[in-house]
Amino acid sequence: MIDKLKEAFREEAGELVVELETALLELDQRRDDPETLGRAFRALHTIKGSGAMFGFEGIAGFAHHLESAFDRVRQGELAATEGLINLSLAAADQIKGMLRAGGAGAGDDERRSAILAELRRLTGGADAPGREAAAADAPAVEAHPADAGPVRAWRIHFRPAPGVLVNGTNPLLLLRELGELGPLETAVDASAIPPLEEMDPERCYTAWDLVLRTGAPREAIRDIFIFVEDHCELRIEAEAGEPERTEGVPAASGAGPAPGRQANASSIRVSAEKVDQLVNLVGELVTVQARLSELALRHGDSDIQAASEEIDRLTAELRENSMSIRMLPLRSTFERFRRLVHDLAIELHKEVELTVEGADTELDKTVIDQLNDPLVHLIRNSMDHGIETPEARRAAGKPPRGRIHISARHSGAQVLIRVSDDGRGLDAQAVRRRAVEQRLMDAAAQPSEGELYSLILSAGFSTAREITGVSGRGVGMDVVRRSVEALRGSLEMASKPGAGLTVTLRLPLTLAIIDGLLIRVADAYFVLPLASSLECVELTGQDIERAHGHHIAMVRGETVPYIRLREYFRVSSAPPQREQIMVVETESGNYGFVVDEVLGNHQTVIKSLGRMYREIPTVSGATILGNGTVALILDPERLVQHAIQNASRKPGMTRGQETRMHGFMKKEGRI
Secondary structure, eight states: OHHHHHHHHHHHHHHHHHHHHHHHHHHHHOTTOHHHHHHHHHHHHHHHHHHHHTTOHHHHHHHHHHHHHHHHHHTTSSOOOHHHHHHHHHHHHHHHHHHHTTTSOTTOHHHHHHHHHHHHHHHTOOOOOSSOOOTTTSOOOOOOOGGGOOOEEEEEEEEEOGGGTTTTOOHHHHHHHHHHHSOEEEEEEOTTOOOGGGOOTTSOOOEEEEEEEESOOHHHHHHHTTTTGGGEEEEEEETTEEEEEEEOSOTTSOOOSOOOOOSSTTOOOOOHHHHHHHHHHHHHHHHHHHHHHHHHHHHOOHHHHHHHHHHHHHHHHHHHHHHHHTEEESHHHHHHHHHHHHHHHHHHTOOEEEEEEOTTOEEEHHHHHTTHHHHHHHHHHIIIIISOOHHHHHHTTOOSSEEEEEEEEEETTEEEEEEEEOSOOOOHHHHHHHHHHTTSSOTTOOOOHHHHHHGGGSTTOOOOSSOOSSSOSSOHHHHHHHHHHHTTOEEEEEEETTTEEEEEEEEESOSSEEEEEEEEETTEEEEEEGGGEEEEEEEOHHHHHHTTTOSEEEETTEEEEEEEHHHHTTOOSOOOSSEEEEEEEETTEEEEEEESEEEEEEEEEOBOOOGGGTTOTTEEEEEEOTTSOEEEEEOHHHHHHHHHHTTTSSSSSOHHHHHHHHHHHHHTTOO
16 A cells, blocks of 8 residues: 555656646746746645655655745745756756655765755755755744735644555644644544544544644645545635535545545546556447447347447447546646757757647547657757747847747547747758758659658658757657657648748547448448548449549539549459449548448447558558458548559559558458
8 A cells, every 4th residue: 555655646746846847937937926936836845745744755855955945935035046947947857866766866866965055055055964854854944924925814624534544644744734834723633532442553533623824825735635635534714714625535434545636536546557458448349349239230139129229329438438538638748848948948049938729639648648759859850950049030030039839729530739930941942952962852853842841751861961969860850750650640841931830740539449431342341530521422424424534523513533442452343333432521622432332330449450561551450340350441641642642553552562452351351
């Protein structure tokens, strides 16, 4: 249990360090903002208090020195200078390292001592011992009206659960922390203490009624109880009313699960591994349910069909709920890049501001986990190649401070993430010259601007003549392209010389289960993502004759080009008399896919293809149908792009890709 609680502390402390960094970076822009200053102070205060409570004395003592410095800033005794903010960011890195090392900070004593020595120099403090005292032994911070609010009395009732001691929590340390906020009157409620012969020395029977006089807000008081909030009875009432009550487990219950910061008692912390297991099981259930529906339809039994339909409904609801559990907002990912921009700006001697839009956009956690590296590469490229120095920006008539903007928004079953800057943009001629030098294109070629910019995504391509510690080795954009493609996404670039560059990542919402449209070509089955499908129309012989051999059809007065999947995948059997066109929406406009039959909606559990078929870009995976056969999941966007690029060649794939696809379908008995 103790190990679980310590692991919970490490997770919570990691989030608090991110909050500390965010507050410090905002404070760097608004030095006199008391709210931002209070956020930084409270993060340090919570790290210190909870660290001591769970046995991380090294972290607690280190955070105590920083907390004392920021308390002096709040009192007006010190200024929030650039040096103090940068040193505090270095201290946040030190706390991260100590958390990774289990809290002891082994091997970091020299770095830790250097930070504390610089802190004493900046704050004018006297030399302290080289080894920090534990938070429990640290001198109490002078009582203060925290956050400069009016001093008022707060009545606090605190009854911890009986198992709180077994969990490793010392209630007396919590009371000591309360005393740091201001004068504290304490009354012990011993009414629940049993007779001596019935007493369990490992259980807590006491409660406390407290009166605290402080200028701290209610949130600062609640933060002290952050790790026991769901394992106690807690009431915080202002002297003038405004009751606030938080109840976790009843006092009569035993030790509960590992504590965590929660908005209310109905919120719990669950490991990502358990969520992934749940989603995998739901995926298998969807596949089995499809088989059940197939059997019910084949036997024609009304009772079995009714049960199958009910299971179908419940499975769909379970799928939606399990997938929503794994959806997380992008805010924490985006906020993490503020520190990256801040540090690179110092290293490159540039002034850069990071702005964020759409941070509450949700995306599958498995996608978010793999998104960090591509975004880091894009930001580093913008900082090094895009944003100019302040002097160069002034000469170009721009403000000296550059801007990098990250935005996210939903687009059907996809999420669009854009990284843009207001720097110098791409120099098309420089890209062309470099491509010719690296033999990526012929000197006589006349590519379009889009085709030229796509060369930047080639392995080893870089326009930088000097290799720096930030970029210039030609691996950044290639890494971005491969990472995005591994997520079944796409990448686009747009640039205006002198006005900046915008890179758009188009990513799927999830990599596990999608709503699809099941289609058939001869004996082969395919799935199109439902989110990009617009409508289905019939393709008759008259339509083909009117097109005079061109693959176009009139759909609601609009000319829609189409791709014959029968030709594309080299299916040699004769087509039916009446075919169907499935119209889909792509970045290149509306396109049609000619198929033999549209079978209807299909909940598609995505399975990855073997290594042999990974280089077929137009197929994003496979799924198992109810009858046990395999259906390929098509990527409409890449199908259209591939068809456009290879319009002069049929069936539309390279020879190697043709051979692999033909072999796959032959193996499955489709052709």
